[in-house]
Amino acid sequence: MPNDSIPRRVLFVCLGNICRSPAAEGVFAKLATAARLHERGVSWDSCGVAGWHAGDLPDSRMLEAASRRGITLTHRARKLRREDFADFDLILTMDDANYSDVCEHAPDKAMVAKVKPMADYLRSMRYAYIPDPYYGTADDFELVLDLLEDACTTLVQDLDKALPASAA
């Protein structure tokens, strides 16, 4: 990260990397691109604490729910890797179990400081975490997307204010 300490490389993490974190990545990508953050050095990715679904597209229920909001998800699931702690500046976890698991894998304390709950960025909705919809209903997938839109809006607004305007 340049020494201005603005986090430009953002990693979204959940358990399986097929529901919440690829959706977070898609919601963030849409809002960040509209704010031209990619032109200002911001990049993003997502992964899972578990590798069960490595190589898979997101869950079809999340693909469809995101698509209804104009978001196309193309991410292929992958497991969290040790290099992610060096490669990203901000590592956003969806729930308490993800947070503990990711912190346990961090190589040192400086890396633990990069890990933050996604729910910290909620402004309109009051939830302590982003609930796992995998064994849930269609409404649970909609709730996840509502929460992610709220949190990503805050994140994009913070970065938009902090980063210099695009040269173009």
Ligand code: 4NP
């Ligand atoms: P995610 O949801 O962590 O939001 O991707 C899950 C996906 C798969 C499983 C659990 C949660 N699973 O048990 O396979």
